[in-house]
Amino acid sequence: MIDRPEGGERAILVHLHLRDPLLTSDLQEFRELALSAGAVVVDVITSTRDVPDSKYFLGSGKVEELRAVVGPEKIDLIIFDHNLTPGQERNLERALQCRVLDRTGLILDIFAQRARTYEGKLQVELAQLKHLSSRLIRGWTHLERQKGGIGLRGPGETQLEVDRRLIRKRIKYITERLEKVRSQREQGRKARRRASLPTVSLVGYTNAGKSTLFNALTGAEVWVANQLFATLDPTLRALNLPPIGKVICADTVGFVSKLPHDLVEAFRATLEEVKDTDLLIHVIDVHDTEWRRRIEQVEEVLQEIEALSVPRLEVYNKIDLLPAEGSAHIERDSEGKIFRVFVSAVTGEGLSLLCEALTERLGKDMMQIEVSLLASQARARALLYEAGVVVEESHLDSGGFKLRVVVPSIKWQNLCEQAPELKKSWINQSNRI
Numbered sequence: 010m011i012d013r014p015e016g017g018e019r020a021i022l023v024h025l026h027l028r029d030p031l032l033t034s035d036l037q038e039f040r041e042l043a044l045s046a047g048a049v050v051v052d053v054i055t056s057t058r059d060v061p062d063s064k065y066f067l068g069s070g071k072v073e074e075l076r077a078v079v080g081p082e083k084i085d086l087i088i089f090d091h092n093l094t095p096g097q098e099r100n101l102e103r104a105l106q107c108r109v110l111d112r113t114g115l116i117l118d119i120f121a122q123r124a125r126t127y128e129g130k131l132q133v134e135l136a137q138l139k140h141l142s143s144r145l146i147r148g149w150t151h152l153e154r155q156k157g158g159i160g161l162r163g164p165g166e167t168q169l170e171v172d173r174r175l176i177r178k179r180i181k182y183i184t185e186r187l188e189k190v191r192s193q194r195e196q197g198r199k200a201r202r203r204a205s206l207p208t209v210s211l212v213g214y215t216n217a218g219k220s221t222l223f224n225a226l227t228g229a230e231v232w233v234a235n236q237l238f239a240t241l242d243p244t245l246r247a248l249n250l251p252p253i254g255k256v257i258c259a260d261t262v263g264f265v266s267k268l269p270h271d272l273v274e275a276f277r278a279t280l281e282e283v284k285d286t287d288l289l290i291h292v293i294d295v296h297d298t299e300w301r302r303r304i305e306q307v308e309e310v311l312q313e314i315e316a317l318s319v320p321r322l323e324v325y326n327k328i329d330l331l332p333a334e335g336s337a338h339i340e341r342d343s344e345g346k347i348f349r350v351f352v353s354a355v356t357g358e359g360l361s362l363l364c365e366a367l368t369e370r371l372g373k374d375m376m377q378i379e380v381s382l383l384a385s386q387a388r389a390r391a392l393l394y395e396a397g398v399v400v401e402e403s404h405l406d407s408g409g410f411k412l413r414v415v416v417p418s419i420k421w422q423n424l425c426e427q428a429p430e431l432k433k434s435w436i437n438q439s440n441r442i
Contacts, residue, residue, distance in 0.1 A: 020048040020086040021078065025067065026057040035299065038266065039090040039112075041216075046119050051082050065104065066097045072104055079107045088115055092269075095144045113140055113269040128190050135183045136269065142176050207371045207417070208257040209248075210283045212311070213292035214303040215263025218326040222292055222354035223260040226363070250368050253375060253415065254397045259286065266306040273313055284316040288370055295325040295351065322348065322370055324363060329353040337362055346370075377415050380434050384408040389428040396424060 022043055024036050036055070043050055056071050065072050066089065075087065086108045087101070093111040101109045110118075117137050124130045211219045223229060227246035248258045261283055273280070283289065291307065293300055311317050328337060328351050337359025340349035347366040352359030382390050390410055393399050398420070401413040416424070425432045 018047055018049050018086070019051050019082070019084050020088050021051055021075065021082075021084055022053045022088050022090065023067065023071075023075070024053065024055045024090045025061065026055065027061065028059045035266065035302075036090070042112075042115055042119065042265070043088055046115055046122070048086065048088065051084060052078065061091070064097065064100050066091065066093055066101070072101070076105050079105055086110060088112075098144065116265070116269055128187075131183050131186055131190075135180060135187065138176050138180050138183070140269070142173060142180075206255060206257050207253065207288070208259065208286045209288045209290055209367065209371070210259040210261055210286040211290045211292055212261055212283055212307060213263060214294065214297075214307055215265050217263065217292045217294040217297075217303070218354050219263060219292045220260055222290075222324065222326060222352070223258065225354045225357060225360055227258050229260075250364060250371070251400070253368055253372055253417075256367070256371065259283075264307050264310045266309075268310055273310070280314045280316075283311070284314055284319065286319060288367070289316070289319050289321045290367075291321050291323050293323060293325050294327050296327040296330040300325075320370065322350065322366060325349065325351045326354055328358065329356050339366060375415055376418050376421055377413065378421065378435060380412045380414060380431060381405070382410045382412065382430075382434050384410075386430050386434065389430050389434070392424060392428050393431075396420065398424075 020043060022039060024039060036053070040050060040053070054071065054075060056067060058068065062068055067075075078084065079087075084107055087105060088110045090112055092113050093101070093109070098109050098111065117133065117140060120133045121137065124133045211223055213219050223244070223246070227248050229244060229246045244260045246258050246260075248256045250256050261280070289311075291304070293304060297303060308317065311319075336351070337353070338351050339347050339362050340351075342348045347369055350359060350363045350366050352363050354360075380393070384407075386409075390412065393412060393414055396416070398414040398416040399412050400415050403411045405411055
């Protein structure tokens with residue numbers, strides 16, 4: 010088998026148009042994925058077939074066409090915009106004498122480059138190991154032979170079997186570590202539920218501007234770049250939304266069409282933040298000509314992680330790139346509920362409208378209550394301030410306090426359990442805000 014070069018970024022992209030539209034993806038997205046991985050795209054080879062070839066995926070004529078280009082162009086890598094079987098990868102590498110990478114391997118490589126936290130690195134490694142476990146034989150034919158000779162006779166395992174056993178052991182270790190991470194995340198979610206803190210999660214197609222919008226809303230400094238999967242590790246920040254108060258906002262990994270199943274499984278602990286949120290902010294690049302298709306692709310991933318039932322607010326970003334008639338505005342459905350907001354995260358246009366929409370959507374269970382407390386009930390007053398729900402306070406002639414609080418109904422019940430005197434001092438309640 011060939012010796013695999015350690016570096017080498019000169020690549021040819023192979024895109025096959027198939028009869029089944031579910032198996033054919035966007036060529037422009039594929040090119041952006043390759044560029045995001047650091048490849049220098051030398052050429053793009055396209056072909057049309059009814060069904061993939063069982064041996065090479067491509068037809069033999071296209072394989073000969075590729076072989077004629079690999080040597081003269083000093084190609085290091087051929088990337089397929091499809092998922093190949095281990096046998097197809099092995100056959101292609103033998104025929105082309107060049108490294109071959111499929112779509113799943115490409116996305117896994119990008120994720121490996123972007124992961125920064127310990128959790129993120131574990132998640133990517135788990136997905137890579139699962140992908141590699143069925144492909145060990147591909148580049149290492151010497152591992153199929155028994156060790157022999159004096160002092161080299163082993164217990165009967167081939168080196169390939171040893172490697173597979175080590176991979177299984179590593180997968181088990183990483184899975185156990187990620188279970189602890191999942192447990193820790195669940196504890197964090199329980200703590201937020203106890204505090205009755207509303208949560209919103211930004212989701213959307215990769216490079217739609219989620220991190221830029223997240224930074225603009227929360228003042229965070231999440232790294233942003235004009236490339237696919239610029240940020241991978243999730244970030245949580247507090248967002249103050251008067252009169253609701255503190256809201257937890259989460260920036261999540263971007264989605265892409267045909268996201269590898271192993272990757273979705275590996276990042277399930279992270280994506281559960283999306284499933285358990287109060288409101289999904291679906292960020293859509295309105296300047297993208299394929300934005301309708303991107304919405305469908307995001308919904309496919311949401312369905313896979315069982316998050317389709319979570320309430321959603323569509324945020325159409327990058328209106329600054331539209332013609333002059335594009336402007337920030339809100340759209341309501343037939344029931345009068347806000348379901349679309351048009352903004353520009355870069356210029357800040359429409360962010361106030363987005364905050365207004367979030368307040369309305371999250372405030373459906375909010376209560377506005379007037380509370381009268383005696384001077385001796387300072388503990389209850391302190392509890393309200395600690396919860397961050399006091400919006401106005403005045404002093405009574407008797408030395409007591411009159412407070413106006415805006416609080417979710419569930420949180421108010423929790424506060425009354427901690428300080429029963431609040432229930433007795435409740436003098437007035439307005440309708441939901």
